Each structure stands twice: as C-alpha cells, then as structure tokens.
Amino acid sequence: FFSAWFGPIVIVHDTGIVQFWSVSSVSNVLPKESKRRMRPMILNFERKDTNHKPTGGTFTNNGKFASPLEPLENLSDSQTPPALHEPETAHHDRDHKNEPLSHDWLKFLPPLFTSCPDPTGKTLYISALVVGQGLYMSAIDLNGVCYTTTLNYTEVDRIRPMQQDFETFFKAMEKQFQERTFRVYRSGAKVMLILKDDICFSLLHNDDTATVMWNMVSDVLESFSLRTSDNSAEGVVQLREQLERLQNDINEEIARKKVLQSSITRSEEEERQNMQKYGSLQNEAVTLTQEWQQMCEAMGLDPADLDNPLPPPASGSYGRQPLATDTRELDISLLVLLKSKYSPANDESDRFRELESPKDRWLKVVRPLLSNEYKTQMKNLPEGKTQLVMKCMEKLDEWDFDVWTLQDMTEQGSIFYAAYAMFLRWDLFRRLEIDEQIAINFFSQVEAGYHPNAYHNSMHGADVMHIVHYILLKGQGKEKLQLKDHDVLAMLVAAMIHDFDHPGLNNNFHIKVQSYLSTLYNDRSVLENHHLAEVFDLMKTPRFNLFHCLKPEHALDARETMIEVVLATDMGLHAKVFGAWKRRLAQNHTLHKRKDDQRLALSMCIKMADISNCGRPLDMYLKWSTKLVEEFFAQGDNERARGDTVSPFMDRQQPHMGKGQVAFMNYVILPMFESIGEYLPEMMFAVDIALTNKAYWKQVE
Ligand SMILES: [Zn+2]
Known part of the structure; x- marks a missing residue:
C-alpha cells in the first residue's frame, strides 16, 4: 500500500x-x-x-x-x-x-x-x-x-x-x-x-x-505490481455488476413466467367453458333438427323445399362495390380514339413495334392511330355512346364540360375516362414515363372507390378534377405558379381522389356518432384524412402505384402536395385556409417561389373546384344542388332515425334550400371566387355566373 x-x-x-x-x-x-x-x-x-x-x-x-x-x-x-x-x-x-x-x-x-x-x-x-x-x-x-x-x-x-x-x-x-x-x-x-x-x-x-x-x-x-491488483479489483467490481444484472434478469423472467402461467390457466378455463357451451348447443341443434324433421313429416313437406334465402340486395343501393379485377372493363376502341386525339402515332412503328425502354411505357395498353386515320374514323363514327363520349371530350378544356353525360355513356366511368383524357392532354404519360397499365389500374380503383351516393359519387370526383384541370390550364394556374409536371400530376390525382370512399355522411355526423373514423383521426378532418390514407394505402401495392415513375423526392413532394390540398377541402377549415390566403395575397402575388405559397394557392384551386357548382351554368348548378340536398336529407333521415337532432339544412321536413344557397353564396362563394380571380384574372368570369345563380334563388324565393 x-x-x-x-x-x-x-x-x-x-x-x-x-x-x-x-x-x-x-x-x-x-x-x-x-x-x-x-x-x-x-x-x-x-x-x-x-x-x-x-x-x-x-x-x-x-x-x-x-x-x-x-x-x-x-x-x-x-x-x-x-x-x-x-x-x-x-x-x-x-x-x-x-x-x-x-x-x-x-x-x-x-x-x-x-x-x-x-x-x-x-x-x-x-x-x-x-x-x-x-x-x-x-x-x-x-x-x-x-x-x-x-x-x-x-x-x-x-x-x-x-x-x-x-x-x-x-x-x-x-x-x-x-x-x-x-x-x-x-x-x-x-x-x-x-x-x-x-x-x-x-x-x-x-x-x-x-x-x-x-x-x-x-x-x-x-x-x-499494483497495477495488476488494481485491474483485478476493477474486474471484481465488473463481475459483481454483471452478476447483479443477471440476477435482475432472472427475477424479471420469473415474474414474466408467472404472468404467462396465470394467463394460460385462464385460457384453459375459458376453453373448457366454451367446449361445454359448444356441446350443449350441439345437443340443442340435434334436438331442433329432429323436431323440424318431425314437423315436416307431419305436414307432408320436404325440408329441402323450404330453404328460402333472402333475395340479393338491390345493386348500387349503398356502399362501394370493389372491382373483382385490377381494372374495370375497358372500352378499348374508345381508349384508342382518346389516345389518338391527343397523342396520335408518329408513324406505323408506334403501332406495332416491340416496347423496350421506359419511354414506351405509355403504349403498354393502347396503341394510337395515325393522325389521318383518326380523322377518318371520327368522321365516320356511327351515332351512339362512343360518339357522345367523344363529343363530350371536345369540351374537356371548357368550363361547361359535362361529366353527367360522360358518366352515363361510360357505365359510371367519368373519373376513368376523364383522367385518361387529361393525362393525355397534359402529355403526362410520355413526359413522366408513366406505365399505362398502372395508370389504368389506378384510375379503375379510384372510380370504384366512390360510393353510389347522391352527390359524393365518382362524378363529383371527375367534376372537381375537371375544374382543377381548367384552373391550371385556362386559368393560367400552371403558368402563374410555375408548376412542374409532377405538380400537375399531384393536383389531378388529388382532385380525382379527394372524396374517395366518401360514405355520404359528413364529418359532423362521424364525430357525433363517434364512428371508427372519427376515433382514428381524432375528430380532425375525419373524412379528408380518410380519403388520402385509403388512396396512399392503395398506392403501396406496386400495380396501383401511380408515382412509380417519379424520382423519390418528387414522389414525396407530390404526396405532400396532395395531403396539403385535400386536407384543405375540409370546409370546417375554410375560415383558416381562406384567411391565410387573403393575408398572403395582400402582401404580393409572387407565390411561385416558395413551396408553401404554391401549396396555399393550389389548396384554393381545389377548394374552388370542390364548391364550383355555384359558378357553373344554371342547369348544371341546379342538378348538382338537387343531388347535394338529396344526400343531406338522407343524412337528416339517418339522424332522425337515431333520435338525434337533425343537422341544419338536412331536414326534409323543413326544406329551405334557397335560403341556404344564398347565404352560402354571400359568405363563402363570392368572396372566395373574387379573391381567386384577383390572383388568376382568367377565373373572374366565375363570379358573374355565381351572381346570376344567386339572382335565380332570389327570384324563386
Ligand atoms: Zn368534394
């Protein structure tokens, strides 16, 4: 020492x-x-x-x-x-x-x-x-x-x-x-x-x-040699600590074993009771069958004849109907015409050659006609559905594009055919090298994901997608915001899916009845979260992953844009989103430089599209608002049946559609359309149409 x-x-x-x-x-x-x-x-x-x-x-x-x-x-x-x-x-x-x-x-x-x-x-x-x-x-x-x-x-x-x-x-x-x-x-x-x-x-x-x-x-x-003894002293300390740790582990294991043992005992007891119950139920079933057969014999009937299954539920009554296959049934000749309209074959080779590089992905399902062939075919198109659809598509870039006819002429295919046409119109298949098969699978599933609700059906998805398309194209939105191809893709997809799997009952209803979705999303933009989550879940499957062609950073960017703009369609957040937009616009109009400014503007685009009915030609506007009221009344009936208070404007016993519409125009539509028109002057015309529609209600009242 x-x-x-x-x-x-x-x-x-x-x-x-x-x-x-x-x-x-x-x-x-x-x-x-x-x-x-x-x-x-x-x-x-x-x-x-x-x-x-x-x-x-x-x-x-x-x-x-x-x-x-x-x-x-x-x-x-x-x-x-x-x-x-x-x-x-x-x-x-x-x-x-x-x-x-x-x-x-x-x-x-x-x-x-x-x-x-x-x-x-x-x-x-x-x-x-x-x-x-x-x-x-x-x-x-x-x-x-x-x-x-x-x-x-x-x-x-x-x-x-x-x-x-x-x-x-x-x-x-x-x-x-x-x-x-x-x-x-x-x-x-x-x-x-x-x-x-x-x-x-x-x-x-x-x-x-x-x-x-x-x-x-x-x-x-x-x-x-004191160093050695120091080391061994340290070693002893380490060993003692290790021993303590092991002892603790052993104690924990013993405790865990006890818990497991008791749960096994409980399970065994439950199983024993279930087996007893099962046995007595089986005995009961045997007795009942015997009684049933005796009764049939006494009445001279064959028990097999008495099997009377319930008739199948009327199709399309309620709920979405998933597709049995990846894609809907395709009208190939219609798809050929659509593709030839926007991307005709450059030469014969486009029609027959082997597909090799990613640049050829756009030809995977449909081969286009040559330009002159297309013109000839169109000239000689017989009257019928195909002709009506092609006529409809003439107005793809116009404000009065008619999704109603498209829906009727394509067996409920308004999203599918409108999306296919718009992707060709923006040349997204070729520019982003999108796999045509995956796009077709995706459009099919999105369309099938909409319920046959009175209002929130696939036609509404197609309609909103069309208005977004219009704002970006004719409204100069793409140019003004300097959007890239993947931004346009994100916006078209966001619009087409923005009410995916909508059950025809609004957020308030979900919150009131404490539905599963309201619990899942904590009462915050319940449906909007659901539309997005469902679609992104679908896209996890490679054959539905429309973003397969994007660079990872663009795919993330597109996803973020979609989330931002679809969540903004929650009208419960209207004051918040619109307030942010008004404040931002008051500063200046250079919104293309920052991603969040861009997304705020895009949120306003999709919001305008979502409630654009009020700014559409009167006949369309009336058709849409009648359908919306029908869906509202259905929710009101549901609420009444549950013994709940019926939500305002949803009570068919107290209809005052006009009053509601005029208020909605004054407080929501007109201020919003005007401020969007301020940023995109090409959109200002919608204000005038909305004013005309408002005047109609005043007159009716
Ligand atoms: Zn909507």
Missing part, C-alpha cells in the same frame, strides 16, 4: 515493513534526477491496528516516526507525540474556557493514505497529512494528474465537524473514501472531494509536480 503526496512516498508492505522515500525541491528537478536523489529508508513498522484492511489503511504513528516533511536527519526519539486523547481535551477546553486552540499536537496525527475508483472508473489515490502549517492534502489519478491543497488551521477547523477529534475524522474520511461515498468531481484544474456530510475539499491541479509525482508513482506501481 502506498501513499503519495508532495515530496515523499510511503510504501507499507503487508508484512508491516514501511519504505519511505524523501525528495527535496521536487518541483525543480527532472524525473530521472529525482529518482537518483531518492533516499530509500526502511523503518520497522509495528502494526498496531489489528483491523488493518488490505485495500489501504491509516498509517499509525508508532512514536519513532515524525512528519515526513521534516528533514529525516533530524529525527530523534525526543519527539514523542502526546497521547491521542489530547485533541478531545483541547476541544473540550476551547468550548468551555473559550481559549484559543493549540495546534502543536496536530503534526503527530496519523497521515491518511487510501485509494478508491473514482466515478470515471479510474483509480484515485489520496493522501492527507498534518504538517506544521495545517493540513496538507493531495490526490493523484492514474493519468498522473496531481492535485494538492494546503489548509491552514482556521480552514481545518472549518472542515472538521466540531464534535470530532482528528483521528475519528481521518478514519471517517478513509471509510467514506473506500466505500465511494466520498465523491470526486473534476472540472478543469480543480478536483472537489466531498464527504457525505458535506465536508468539501477543493484541490487545485498542480502542474509543476504532476510529472515528477507520476513518474515516482509509476515506479512504485511497477515494482510492486
């Missing part, structure tokens, strides 16, 4: 031999020099402390041993220390007689040397020694950094608990240090040693002596 402090080093062998080196002016000499000048001296050490611990201990003064800082030559037998009980007397005297305390005896008190692993895992050696001027303390760690302090008598009195003599104090210090209740903190040049009763030593880093001290300490460590 050893103790190191400024100058001397003491080695205490387990045999009781003490080795003692003294070096004068250590800070002024080189390490080698210091070693040469060391003067080993062996003293016989009479071990008095029978509880001597192998990890360190108090160096008991044997009476022949003086303060190590005094020159060794001056040692003499005359320096006998006073009895150890003297400090107590002095202490006692001071308390009672109020006399100044004499510190002469201090230099005979035992020096302290001990070691412990500090919180950073390194072993720290500490020594304290009472010298002429007071208490001298030093600490050294395994990096060789040395910290020292000298406390004068006043400071010693301050840190020593008043009721303790120095021997008790030193013992307490040593004990705490070894038990690691003696905490060590480092910050820069300082080390703080804190005992648990808040006695604190602040030791300063001593640069001058650090190197010398460390060389001396490492010599000693090497010669006595």
Whole structure:
C-alpha cells in the first residue's frame, strides 16, 4: 500500500515493513534526477491496528516516526507525540474556557493514505497529512494528474465537524473514501472531494509536480505490481455488476413466467367453458333438427323445399362495390380514339413495334392511330355512346364540360375516362414515363372507390378534377405558379381522389356518432384524412402505384402536395385556409417561389373546384344542388332515425334550400371566387355566373 503526496512516498508492505522515500525541491528537478536523489529508508513498522484492511489503511504513528516533511536527519526519539486523547481535551477546553486552540499536537496525527475508483472508473489515490502549517492534502489519478491543497488551521477547523477529534475524522474520511461515498468531481484544474456530510475539499491541479509525482508513482506501481491488483479489483467490481444484472434478469423472467402461467390457466378455463357451451348447443341443434324433421313429416313437406334465402340486395343501393379485377372493363376502341386525339402515332412503328425502354411505357395498353386515320374514323363514327363520349371530350378544356353525360355513356366511368383524357392532354404519360397499365389500374380503383351516393359519387370526383384541370390550364394556374409536371400530376390525382370512399355522411355526423373514423383521426378532418390514407394505402401495392415513375423526392413532394390540398377541402377549415390566403395575397402575388405559397394557392384551386357548382351554368348548378340536398336529407333521415337532432339544412321536413344557397353564396362563394380571380384574372368570369345563380334563388324565393 502506498501513499503519495508532495515530496515523499510511503510504501507499507503487508508484512508491516514501511519504505519511505524523501525528495527535496521536487518541483525543480527532472524525473530521472529525482529518482537518483531518492533516499530509500526502511523503518520497522509495528502494526498496531489489528483491523488493518488490505485495500489501504491509516498509517499509525508508532512514536519513532515524525512528519515526513521534516528533514529525516533530524529525527530523534525526543519527539514523542502526546497521547491521542489530547485533541478531545483541547476541544473540550476551547468550548468551555473559550481559549484559543493549540495546534502543536496536530503534526503527530496519523497521515491518511487510501485509494478508491473514482466515478470515471479510474483509480484515485489520496493522501492527507498534518504538517506544521495545517493540513496538507493531495490526490493523484492514474493519468498522473496531481492535485494538492494546503489548509491552514482556521480552514481545518472549518472542515472538521466540531464534535470530532482528528483521528475519528481521518478514519471517517478513509471509510467514506473506500466505500465511494466520498465523491470526486473534476472540472478543469480543480478536483472537489466531498464527504457525505458535506465536508468539501477543493484541490487545485498542480502542474509543476504532476510529472515528477507520476513518474515516482509509476515506479512504485511497477515494482510492486499494483497495477495488476488494481485491474483485478476493477474486474471484481465488473463481475459483481454483471452478476447483479443477471440476477435482475432472472427475477424479471420469473415474474414474466408467472404472468404467462396465470394467463394460460385462464385460457384453459375459458376453453373448457366454451367446449361445454359448444356441446350443449350441439345437443340443442340435434334436438331442433329432429323436431323440424318431425314437423315436416307431419305436414307432408320436404325440408329441402323450404330453404328460402333472402333475395340479393338491390345493386348500387349503398356502399362501394370493389372491382373483382385490377381494372374495370375497358372500352378499348374508345381508349384508342382518346389516345389518338391527343397523342396520335408518329408513324406505323408506334403501332406495332416491340416496347423496350421506359419511354414506351405509355403504349403498354393502347396503341394510337395515325393522325389521318383518326380523322377518318371520327368522321365516320356511327351515332351512339362512343360518339357522345367523344363529343363530350371536345369540351374537356371548357368550363361547361359535362361529366353527367360522360358518366352515363361510360357505365359510371367519368373519373376513368376523364383522367385518361387529361393525362393525355397534359402529355403526362410520355413526359413522366408513366406505365399505362398502372395508370389504368389506378384510375379503375379510384372510380370504384366512390360510393353510389347522391352527390359524393365518382362524378363529383371527375367534376372537381375537371375544374382543377381548367384552373391550371385556362386559368393560367400552371403558368402563374410555375408548376412542374409532377405538380400537375399531384393536383389531378388529388382532385380525382379527394372524396374517395366518401360514405355520404359528413364529418359532423362521424364525430357525433363517434364512428371508427372519427376515433382514428381524432375528430380532425375525419373524412379528408380518410380519403388520402385509403388512396396512399392503395398506392403501396406496386400495380396501383401511380408515382412509380417519379424520382423519390418528387414522389414525396407530390404526396405532400396532395395531403396539403385535400386536407384543405375540409370546409370546417375554410375560415383558416381562406384567411391565410387573403393575408398572403395582400402582401404580393409572387407565390411561385416558395413551396408553401404554391401549396396555399393550389389548396384554393381545389377548394374552388370542390364548391364550383355555384359558378357553373344554371342547369348544371341546379342538378348538382338537387343531388347535394338529396344526400343531406338522407343524412337528416339517418339522424332522425337515431333520435338525434337533425343537422341544419338536412331536414326534409323543413326544406329551405334557397335560403341556404344564398347565404352560402354571400359568405363563402363570392368572396372566395373574387379573391381567386384577383390572383388568376382568367377565373373572374366565375363570379358573374355565381351572381346570376344567386339572382335565380332570389327570384324563386
Ligand atoms: Zn368534394
């Protein structure tokens, strides 16, 4: 065991031999020099402390041993220390007689040397020694950094608990240090040693002596192989910690096993009860069958004749009807005409060649005609559905495009055929290298995802998509906002899916009845969240993933745009979205530079499209509003049947459609159309149409 402090080093062998080196002016000499000048001296050490611990201990003064800082030559037998009980007397005297305390005896008190692993895992050696001027303390760690302090008598009195003599104090210090209740903190040049009763030593880093001290300490460590024992001590600590962890794991496993065991017992009990129930039900069934057969026999009937299944529900009555295959039934000749109208074949090769590169993906399903062939075919088109659809498509870029006819002439295919035509119109298949088969699958599923509601059916999806198409094209939206191809794609898809799987009952209804969807989306834009989530879920399947062709960053961008604009169609958020739009527009009209400005403008586009009915030609407007009222009344009936209050404007017993429409025009439609017209002047005409429609209601009322 050893103790190191400024100058001397003491080695205490387990045999009781003490080795003692003294070096004068250590800070002024080189390490080698210091070693040469060391003067080993062996003293016989009479071990008095029978509880001597192998990890360190108090160096008991044997009476022949003086303060190590005094020159060794001056040692003499005359320096006998006073009895150890003297400090107590002095202490006692001071308390009672109020006399100044004499510190002469201090230099005979035992020096302290001990070691412990500090919180950073390194072993720290500490020594304290009472010298002429007071208490001298030093600490050294395994990096060789040395910290020292000298406390004068006043400071010693301050840190020593008043009721303790120095021997008790030193013992307490040593004990705490070894038990690691003696905490060590480092910050820069300082080390703080804190005992648990808040006695604190602040030791300063001593640069001058650090190197010398460390060389001396490492010599000693090497010669006595103390490093090894340090390591094994660390190893023991680690093993003990590992053992504790394992013990904890075992306890946890035992607890878990108990829980599992009890749940198994419960399950077994339940199964037993279920089997009992099952048995008695089976018996009952046998009895009933026998009774039934007896009854039939008695009445002279054949039981097989009495099977009378319910008639199948009328088709299209309610709920969406998923497709049995990936795509709807395709009218290929119609698709050929549509493709030839917008992207006729350049030459014969477009019609027959093998498809190789991604550039050919747009030809996967439908091969176009040559331009002149198309013209001839169109001229000779017989009267019928195909002719009507093609006539309808003539107005694809016009405000009075008629989705009603399209829906009727294409077996409920308004979204499918309008989307196909618009993608060709924007040349998206070729520009984005979209796989035509995937697009056809996707359009088919989107259309099939709409319920046959009075209003929120696939026609409404096609209608909103058409108005968005119009605003971007004729309204100059694409140009003004400097949209990229994938932005246009995102907007057309957002519009076509914006009411996907709409159940014909609005957000308020879902919240009121606490439907599953309202719980899933926490009453926030319940349906809008649902439309989006359903479609993005569909797109996770590769054969429906319309964004397969986009770069990952564009796909993410398109998704974000879709989410932003479809959530904005929640009329519950109208004041918020419209307010943001008005404030932004009041600043300036440069909305193309920032993504969020762009998306705000696009949100307004889809919002306008969603409620554009009021700005459409009167006959269309009336058709749409009648359908909307029909759906509202259906919800009102539902509410009444549930015993709930019927929502305003949804009570067929109190119809006042006109009043509602005029208010809606005044507070929502006109301000919104006007401000969009302010940004896109080409759209201003819609305000005039809305005013005409409003006048119609005033007249009717
Ligand atoms: Zn809608």
